[in-house]
Amino acid sequence: LYIAPELYDANQPPFDAFALDVWACGVILFLLLTGAPPWDPAVGPRESDVRYQYVRDGRMRDLLAAWGITLNDQAVDLLMRLLDADPRTRITIPESTAIPGGPGSPTQIDDRYAIQKKPTTCPTTPPPLTLTLSLQNKTTTTVTLR
Numbered sequence: 001l002y003i004a005p006e007l008y009d010a011n012q013p014p015f016d017a018f019a020l021d022v023w024a025c026g027v028i029l030f031l032l033l034t035g036a037p038p039w040d041p042a043v044g045p046r047e048s049d050v051r052y053q054y055v056r057d058g059r060m061r062d063l064l065a066a067w068g069i070t071l072n073d074q075a076v077d078l079l080m081r082l083l084d085a086d087p088r089t090r091i092t093i094p095e096s097t098a099i100p101g102g103p104g105s106p107t108q109i110d111d112r113y114a115i116q117k118k119p120t121t122c123p124t125t126p127p128p129l130t131l132t133l134s135l136q137n138k139t140t141t142t143v144t145l146r
Helices: 017-034 050-056 060-067 073-082
Strands: 129-134 140-145
Touching: 017 073, 050 060, 060 073
Parallel strands: none
Antiparallel strands: 129 140
C-alpha cells in the first residue's frame, strides 16, 4: 500500500529515500481524509489498478467524485503533490513546509479538510475483506466485512 511506484520499476535510477517517505505520507493522508485506500492495498500502486491510474494521471478529483467524497481544493492539491508518481517532481519535505497548513505555516489545517461523504462507489470498488475461520470441530465460517 505504501510502496512508491518507482520501486516497482527496475529501470528507475537509484531511489531517493526522502521521496519514498513523502509518498508514504501521501498514502496515510489519503487514508485519513477519505477513509479508504487510494488503490488495492494487496498489490500497491500498479499500472493495472484503475484507481492508481486516476492518481497517476492527476485525476484525483475525478476519483474522489466517483467515490462521493468532497475535499477542498487545498487538500486535493496536497494529496496530488504527495502522490506524484514521478519522484523527481513529487513535493519535497522542505517544500511541504511552505504550503498553507504545513509545518511552520501561519495557516493551520482546519475542518475544511473534513470528509463530506463516505465512499459509495469507485471506478474499481475495493474488494470486501473476507475472513475464513476453521474451528476445532472442523466447521468453517466465512465472514465478509464491507
